[in-house]
Amino acid sequence: MNKRMKKAVQESFRFPETKHKYEFLMQAEVISAQEMQRKKRIPVVFRLSAAAAACGLALGAWAHLGSRSKLSENDFRDEPAIVTTMIGGNGESQPVTTAIGNGETAGATTVNVSAVTTVRTGTAKTTTVTSGSALTALGAKSRSTTASRSDHSRVTANTNSDTVTVEYTITNEEKTYYMKHLGTFASAFVMGGNAIPIASAAEYKLPYTRMYPNESDIFADIESNAETVDINRDGFFNMRDCYDLYCYSNHYQVSDTVADKCRKYGVSKIDDEENDTPPWLSYTELIRYFLIKEGAKAEFFSTESYPYRDTLTDTYAPFASDQFVSAVFSESDHLMAGYPLISAAYRSGLIDLDVNADGLFDINDYIDYYVCTTNSNKSNQNSGDFIPWERPEATVQRCNELRSKAEAITRDNWLENYFVWCLLEYTPFRSEYAEASYYNSIIPEKYARYYSPERYFEEYCETTGIEEYLFTFNTQKFNNCFDEYCKDVAAGRRSAPDINLDGVIDRSDYEASDIYFGDILNGRNASQSELPSRVWNNITSNCDFNNNGTSGDVYDIMITQMYVLINTGESSSSSGGSYNYDSNMGILLDINNPRSGDVNGDGEVDMADAVLIMQYLANPDKYQLTDSAMYNADVEGECDGLNTSDASAIQRRLLNL
Amino acid sequence: MSVDIKDQYDKIFRYCYYKIHDRDKAEDLTQETFLRFLESSHYHDMGKELHYLYTIAGNLCADAYHRKKTEELSEDMSDGKDYEDFILTNVALGNAIKKLTAEEQEIILLRYVNEVPIGVLSELYGVSRFKMSRMIKQILTRLKKDFKGSEG
Numbered sequence: 001m002n003k004r005m006k007k008a009v010q011e012s013f014r015f016p017e018t019k020h021k022y023e024f025l026m027q028a029e030v031i032s033a034q035e036m037q038r039k040k041r042i043p044v045v046f047r048l049s050a051a052a053a054a055c056g057l058a059l060g061a062w063a064h065l066g067s068r069s070k071l072s073e074n075d076f077r078d079e080p081a082i083v084t085t086m087i088g089g090n091g092e093s094q095p096v097t098t099a100i101g102n103g104e105t106a107g108a109t110t111v112n113v114s115a116v117t118t119v120r121t122g123t124a125k126t127t128t129v130t131s132g133s134a135l136t137a138l139g140a141k142s143r144s145t146t147a148s149r150s151d152h153s154r155v156t157a158n159t160n161s162d163t164v165t166v167e168y169t170i171t172n173e174e175k176t177y178y179m180k181h182l183g184t185f186a187s188a189f190v191m192g193g194n195a196i197p198i199a200s201a202a203e204y205k206l207p208y209t210r211m212y213p214n215e216s217d218i219f220a221d222i223e224s225n226a227e228t229v230d231i232n233r234d235g236f237f238n239m240r241d242c243y244d245l246y247c248y249s250n251h252y253q254v255s256d257t258v259a260d261k262c263r264k265y266g267v268s269k270i271d272d273e274e275n276d277t278p279p280w281l282s283y284t285e286l287i288r289y290f291l292i293k294e295g296a297k298a299e300f301f302s303t304e305s306y307p308y309r310d311t312l313t314d315t316y317a318p319f320a321s322d323q324f325v326s327a328v329f330s331e332s333d334h335l336m337a338g339y340p341l342i343s344a345a346y347r348s349g350l351i352d353l354d355v356n357a358d359g360l361f362d363i364n365d366y367i368d369y370y371v372c373t374t375n376s377n378k379s380n381q382n383s384g385d386f387i388p389w390e391r392p393e394a395t396v397q398r399c400n401e402l403r404s405k406a407e408a409i410t411r412d413n414w415l416e417n418y419f420v421w422c423l424l425e426y427t428p429f430r431s432e433y434a435e436a437s438y439y440n441s442i443i444p445e446k447y448a449r450y451y452s453p454e455r456y457f458e459e460y461c462e463t464t465g466i467e468e469y470l471f472t473f474n475t476q477k478f479n480n481c482f483d484e485y486c487k488d489v490a491a492g493r494r495s496a497p498d499i500n501l502d503g504v505i506d507r508s509d510y511e512a513s514d515i516y517f518g519d520i521l522n523g524r525n526a527s528q529s530e531l532p533s534r535v536w537n538n539i540t541s542n543c544d545f546n547n548n549g550t551s552g553d554v555y556d557i558m559i560t561q562m563y564v565l566i567n568t569g570e571s572s573s574s575s576g577g578s579y580n581y582d583s584n585m586g587i588l589l590d591i592n593n594p595r596s597g598d599v600n601g602d603g604e605v606d607m608a609d610a611v612l613i614m615q616y617l618a619n620p621d622k623y624q625l626t627d628s629a630m631y632n633a634d635v636e637g638e639c640d641g642l643n644t645s646d647a648s649a650i651q652r653r654l655l656n657l
Numbered sequence: 658m659s660v661d662i663k664d665q666y667d668k669i670f671r672y673c674y675y676k677i678h679d680r681d682k683a684e685d686l687t688q689e690t691f692l693r694f695l696e697s698s699h700y701h702d703m704g705k706e707l708h709y710l711y712t713i714a715g716n717l718c719a720d721a722y723h724r725k726k727t728e729e730l731s732e733d734m735s736d737g738k739d740y741e742d743f744i745l746t747n748v749a750l751g752n753a754i755k756k757l758t759a760e761e762q763e764i765i766l767l768r769y770v771n772e773v774p775i776g777v778l779s780e781l782y783g784v785s786r787f788k789m790s791r792m793i794k795q796i797l798t799r800l801k802k803d804f805k806g807s808e809g
Contacts, residue, residue: 005801009769012750015671016680024688028662031695 022547030362030427211335215288221280222289228265229286232258239300242290243324246283252320287331295340300328301411329411338410342418343425351405353422355398363433366423367442370453372399373416380450389447420456433457437520437552440540449527475606481546482559489563496567497560499543500535510564513539513557514644518618520552558607558651565652597650599625599633607654609633613647662691665707668771669714675766676718686721690714707777711767715781753803761796768793 222229231241231248232255248254248262249269268277279285291300299305303321332338345351354361356368368391374380375388375396391399406415423433432438434457443451488494496505500512512531516539519529526536544551545559599609613633615623625633625642633642636649669690674683690713694706754762764782767773773781779789 005797006769008750009754009765009800012754013671013675013766013770015674018667018670018684018687019681020684020688021666021670024691025663025666028691028695031692 027360030360211288211292215285218280218285219289219292221278222285225280228281231261233261237290239287239290239328242283242286243321245281245286246324246327247320249283250320250323284327284331287328288335291328291332291335291337296332296337296410298341298344298409301325301332301341332410333412333414336412336414336417338412338414339418339421341409342406342415343422345406345409346422346426350409351402352398353402353419355402356392356395357398361423362427363423363430364442366419367439367453368395369399369402369419370416370456371443371451372396373403374451376400386450387447389443389451416456417459420460424460432553434461435520435553436523436525437540440526440537441551445526445533445537449525475604475608478546478555478558478607481555482562485545485559486563486566494545497543497545497563499539499560500531501538505564505567507564507568510561510568510648513560513564514614516552517554517557517614521615521618521622554611558611561648562607562651562655565648565655595635596632597635597653599629601626601629605650605653607651610647610650610654613642613650614644617642617644617647665710666691668773669710671771672711672714672767673718675763676715677721682721686714686717689717693717705777705780707773708780711773711777711781750800750804753800756803757796757800761792764793765796765800 226237229237229241231244234240244254244258245262245267246252248258248267251269254262265281266277267281303318303325342351346353353365353369355365355372358364371389372391372395375391380386380388403415406418407413410418434454436452436454439451439453440448443453485494489496497509497513498505499509499516502508512535515530516536519525519531519536526533526540529536531539539552539556541551543556543560546553546555597605597609599612602608612623612625612629616625616633630642633646635653636643636645666687670683670687673686673690674680677683677686690710693713694710697709754765757765760782764778767778767781768775775786775789775793778793779786782789784792
């Protein structure tokens with residue numbers, strides 16, 4: 001089918017636009033992520049069980065193959081299965097050791113060279129073993145035998161002046177026997193190997209911790225002294241060692257082994273004036289190391305768990321375990337290490353994070369929880385300048401229940417953080433969660449100033465290094481959505497970017513978008529912006545020009561500015577405004593301008609450079625430019641420094657205006 | 658998951674719309690298709706996601722069609738042919754396509770509008786790849802013949 005015909009067929013069909021595509025895709029993204037998470041959990045159990053069963057079967061098969069049936073007297077396999085012949089360079093036969101198929105071994109056998117003849121015919125390998133002194137000497141029956149489909153090898157080596165040739169023949173029976181073993185082993189190996197990646201994928205890591213500045217060195221010392229930190233010398237370093245060290249340091253009764261070891265390494269007790277203990281050998285550091293390494297587990301916080309129950313048996317045992325558990329809670333609180341407990345509780349259904357009870361755990365649950373927590377804050381209640389955004393009574397009740405359950409599990413107050421981490425673990429990450437503007441369409445305007453749910457996402461992004469991702473500008477993505485937007489506007493499917501609501505597309509729309517961009521980069525809200533609230537709110541709620549679900553993001557701003565440039569009288573070109581961004585790139589790249597406009601140094605001049613200039617102008621502390629970038633960025637005017645006209649100049653060049 | 662829901666959403670919608678000629682219902686069925694697809698995770702690992710998606714959509718459309726048949730027809734409801742006129746915009750080619758059987762039209766829609774690979778189509782219709790290729794070739798030959806005839 002030629003392209004014209006194909007296009008004609010395609011264009012023959014016309015379908016209506018979907019109405020709820022993007023709402024559904026957002027929900028589907030969440031469902032998909034939760035499904036994947038559920039899927040990831042179940043197979044670990046099944047596949048580990050399957051791997052164990054496979055290993056058991058493989059071992060059973062191996063053991064069974066070892067007990068071969070006894071051969072009958074007339075069975076061919078009673079013949080020598082392996083014949084090894086060593087022939088001296090002078091043609092004389094040498095004594096050799098020959099293995100026999102049924103397990104017997106005959107030593108010092110003399111084999112005549114003429115006794116073994118090898119015939120290879122095409123692909124079929126046949127060894128004819130002729131009876132003679134060799135077979136007779138091996139105690140086999142004296143008859144001519146042909147062992148078809150056997151393997152035959154010859155190795156020739158020079159030893160001084162003599163040539164020694166060693167030949168051996170393995171019958172097909174032997175090959176099958178060993179191949180069965182190899183096959184079984186390979187099966188077991190593959191089965192076991194399949195299970196290993198699943199097990200390692202299940203390993204948990206804390207999103208981030210609050211370690212002390214020099215603590216990583218201390219942890220490195222602990223790792224390099226693995227034998228020393230095994231305080232009770234049971235061969236493992238675990239919470240029991242931490243507890244033993246704690247008991248010794250606090251004058252509780254410990255076993256002789258523990259006491260000997262602690263004395264050997266000079267572990268000090270709490271009242272000791274002299275302290276020669278290395279800094280890494282303290283129970284506090286061991287607990288912290290263990291919590292980070294293993295993540296918090298429920299048994300660490302239970303006085304009934306085995307380390308505390310079995311180590312001490314005297315009358316002071318309950319006190320020791322209580323105090324130790326308190327110490328573990330304290331360190332866990334400081335490290336924010338309680339998240340694994342919350343995550344596990346959510347998975348097992350102990351806590352329900354779907355606080356709005358809509359059947360889906362998503363960002364709306366977090367917002368409800370955050371609002372309820374903020375509303376219940378005493379200092380907020382007492383301040384006269386706080387208008388609470390009231391949530392439904394049932395939601396408030398579920399939030400309170402969740403908080404009390406979570407605090408009972410972790411005994412800390414990090415649930416807002418843990419909630420965010422859970423959301424990011426069980427649902428897809430969306431960069432706009434960390435932007436205040438995202439919540440403006442959810443929290444009513446009159447309450448918006450009292451709530452900042454984005455702060456926990458910001459904190460997460462900052463501490464985990466995702467911040468860069470938030471403001472990443474993808475030129476290709478912009479190119480696609482801009483072209484699509486222009487076509488839609490031309491076809492009347494979408495409205496032009498009149499973001500300041502004055503009814504015309506002009507320079508003031510460009511400037512308004514510039515101011516808004518500066519606001520979002522500097523964390524300013526509608527009340528702090530130079531823009532009228534009406535305009536600011538319009539951008540945050542009605543200007544999702546690239547249809548990504550977020551109104552007023554960097555793409556929307558750039559679309560506005562490029563569209564304004566095309567539609568205003570700033571054009572110096574008679575092209576009438578081409579919407580094809582790619583086709584204009586070549587023209588720009590051909591310009592022999594020492595100030596290239598390549599601000600980000602990626603070798604190309606594109607929208608990302610204009611965005612970087614605007615980011616620098618909005619927040620120079622955050623978006624720093626090198627000297628060469630500053631030089632290349634100053635494309636407009638006569639070396640007058642960076643300003644908005646430079647970004648605008650790059651945009652105009654890209655549009656060939 | 659190898660199937661991109663964003664890409665497939667419109668295609669499944671077109672398929673459903675073509676089958677039942679009702680925009681709102683088609684979108685409901687599209688979403689139902691994806692929900693069922695997402696909930697049945699065991700199919701994702703089989704490398705036949707597209708096949709599975711179209712099978713679900715086809716079954717849901719068939720169910721919807723049967724339910725619709727039992728409903729009382731209102732006076733302003735027209736038959737499917739009128740909807741086809743609405744869907745097929747190119748008059749000459751549209752006439753040629755309308756002369757095809759329902760199955761052939763569907764194959765053309767899937768192959769050239771939704772760009773479903775021949776391998777998936779052959780699985781959907783339970784024929785070999787070669788037979789599917791021959792079927793498509795035959796359909797196109799007839800389409801070209803009719804198209805040229807109507808133009809001339």
